[in-house]
Amino acid sequence: MSLLKGLFSHKLNAQKLIGNVISSSVIASKSIRVRPYCAEADLEEGEENTEATQPKGRPEHDVETSIKYLNSEAYKTTYRDAKVWEPYRRNHKGAFAPSKTRKTCVRKGVMATGNPCPICRDEYLVLHPKNVKLLDQFISPFTGEVLSYTKTGVCQKQHKNLLVAVEQAWDLGYIKMPLPTRLYDYSLYKDSSK
Amino acid sequence: MLLSHLTRNLRFNSGATWCRKFSRTVLALNDTKNVSKYAMFFDKRVQHILTDITGRDEEKIYRPRYRDTAKPTYRLVTDKELEKLKSDAEEKIQKTLQIPPVLDEKPDVNVILSKDEALAEHDQFNYVFTDISYNIPHEKRTVTVREKDGTLRLATNDEHKRMIQVYFPGEGRKHYMPNMFTEKHLERLLEEGEYEYILDRACVQFDPDETDYIRVTRRVYEYIADRSDFMKLYSTRHFGAAAFFLTVQKNIDSFIAVLINSNLLHSAKSLIDVYYMVHNQEQGLPKEWSNLSDEEAIMMFAKQEAKDGSRIELALQVYKENVEREMSS
Numbered sequence: 001m002s003l004l005k006g007l008f009s010h011k012l013n014a015q016k017l018i019g020n021v022i023s024s025s026v027i028a029s030k031s032i033r034v035r036p037y038c039a040e041a042d043l044e045e046g047e048e049n050t051e052a053t054q055p056k057g058r059p060e061h062d063v064e065t066s067i068k069y070l071n072s073e074a075y076k077t078t079y080r081d082a083k084v085w086e087p088y089r090r091n092h093k094g095a096f097a098p099s100k101t102r103k104t105c106v107r108k109g110v111m112a113t114g115n116p117c118p119i120c121r122d123e124y125l126v127l128h129p130k131n132v133k134l135l136d137q138f139i140s141p142f143t144g145e146v147l148s149y150t151k152t153g154v155c156q157k158q159h160k161n162l163l164v165a166v167e168q169a170w171d172l173g174y175i176k177m178p179l180p181t182r183l184y185d186y187s188l189y190k191d192s193s194k
Numbered sequence: 195m196l197l198s199h200l201t202r203n204l205r206f207n208s209g210a211t212w213c214r215k216f217s218r219t220v221l222a223l224n225d226t227k228n229v230s231k232y233a234m235f236f237d238k239r240v241q242h243i244l245t246d247i248t249g250r251d252e253e254k255i256y257r258p259r260y261r262d263t264a265k266p267t268y269r270l271v272t273d274k275e276l277e278k279l280k281s282d283a284e285e286k287i288q289k290t291l292q293i294p295p296v297l298d299e300k301p302d303v304n305v306i307l308s309k310d311e312a313l314a315e316h317d318q319f320n321y322v323f324t325d326i327s328y329n330i331p332h333e334k335r336t337v338t339v340r341e342k343d344g345t346l347r348l349a350t351n352d353e354h355k356r357m358i359q360v361y362f363p364g365e366g367r368k369h370y371m372p373n374m375f376t377e378k379h380l381e382r383l384l385e386e387g388e389y390e391y392i393l394d395r396a397c398v399q400f401d402p403d404e405t406d407y408i409r410v411t412r413r414v415y416e417y418i419a420d421r422s423d424f425m426k427l428y429s430t431r432h433f434g435a436a437a438f439f440l441t442v443q444k445n446i447d448s449f450i451a452v453l454i455n456s457n458l459l460h461s462a463k464s465l466i467d468v469y470y471m472v473h474n475q476e477q478g479l480p481k482e483w484s485n486l487s488d489e490e491a492i493m494m495f496a497k498q499e500a501k502d503g504s505r506i507e508l509a510l511q512v513y514k515e516n517v518e519r520e521m522s523s
């Protein structure tokens with residue numbers, strides 16, 4: 001349980017961001033604290049009970065909760081106007097980051113790192129085709145394609161989940177897909193329609 | 195269907211004369227059908243009117259889209275270079291506003307080329323042969339199927355499309371029908387008013403004579419007609435297509451009313467021209483049509499042809515009152 005508590009009050013280091021001009025100066029001055037979103041934190045009162053009933057490790061939430069969270073006051077105070085990955089900074093040995101992000105942040109249902117990626121660190125961010133507000137933050141406004149993990153810092157496992165969720169959202173029409181302009185050769189259809 | 199588990203490609207050398215012969219027989223079969231009203235789409239006057247009424251709201255045409263990643267550049271150019279840039283921009287507009295053809299459904303192909311009983315039970319699968327040589331438009335590519343019982347036939351429309359997708363996967367086109375075109379999700383997108391995106395994606399995903407394309411576009415146009423929401427398509431390539439489709443369906447009353455409300459009287463009259471061209475192919479336009487003013491022509495149409503003439507008359511009356519008010523003030 002102490003592990004869980006540590007998860008909730010995990011402090012995110014929002015140091016000076018390289019390459020993120022937007023709002024970096026605002027965020028850099030203060031550190032961001034990810035808070036539990038709803039009343040579930042109250043469950044900690046009866047510790048012995050919860051430990052017996054709740055599965056060990058990281059709690060999982062459904063999309064509806066996640067969508068509600070993204071529209072809530074708690075979300076706003078946590079991230080302010082930044083995208084969820086903007087205040088995140090990878091920690092690594094040496095001056096240059098490895099070309100790939102880590103394989104996964106959660107191993108055997110337990111947080112396995114001190115600096116989990118932007119999606120793993122907040123359990124209320126659920127990657128799902130209906131969660132348009134979250135997916136939109138990972139799509140380039142210029143090309144309409146999914147941003148690279150080198151930019152967002154998302155771990156490989158969550159990046160894969162992200163690609164799947166975006167593909168599903170394109171398929172269902174929740175997110176607009178980048179499309180080419182199709183040119184028609186009228187002469188092909190002229191003959192067959194007469 | 196267990197087709198195309200095994201596919202083989204076959205290059206036809208020397209112009210593939212025998213394939214052409216067979217595709218001609220397919221065409222001949224179609225000739226016996228009546229001349230479709232949709233064929234009027236390719237009529238030069240109709241084309242001219244449809245592109246004319248599309249409108250050129252340059253802010254809408256040039257709005258940033260995905261993939262236009264180029265930042266604006268500023269530079270000094272000579273008059274000659276400026277002319278060149280202007281003509282390039284014009285060409286680009288014409289490409290983005292090219293109207294997707296409005297067609298009848300493609301009849302299914304059922305042509306048996308040969309029956310070779312000696313080849314019966316040659317394998318457990320059907321074989322599909324695709325002509326993948328260069329410089330053939332995909333619509334004219336020959337795809338044949340050798341059945342297990344030894345018959346050689348032309349591929350059906352569905353098989354044809356799937357083989358084209360295998361060898362020439364188009365950008366943005368999926369090998370399955372995206373779920374957004376199923377009824378449930380299509381209705382949701384219509385309620386959100388994403389007409390242009392639905393139509394754009396349908397253009398990329400389907401061929402214009404495919405059953406699904408016709409189903410999707412028809413639903414969108416009819417939905418728009420019910421809600422008189424045409425101006426959302428103004429200055430897009432789909433405006434002319436919607437106008438033509440609804441004209442053939444004799445469902446243009448709300449379209450004309452919308453055009454009058456937007457002070458596009460001349461476009462309304464042009465659309466009525468198309469209506470007469472499509473439906474009165476023998477008689478042509480009514481007498482003294484060219485001498486009538488826009489208002490008179492629309493009035494005449496409302497009285498004689500329109501299903502819901504009162505609606506057009508009302509729109510016209512509102513328009514007249516607005517003009518009078520502007521004159522007096």
Ligand SMILES: [Zn+2]
Pocket residue numbers: 104105106116117118119120121154155156158
């Ligand atoms: Zn992670």
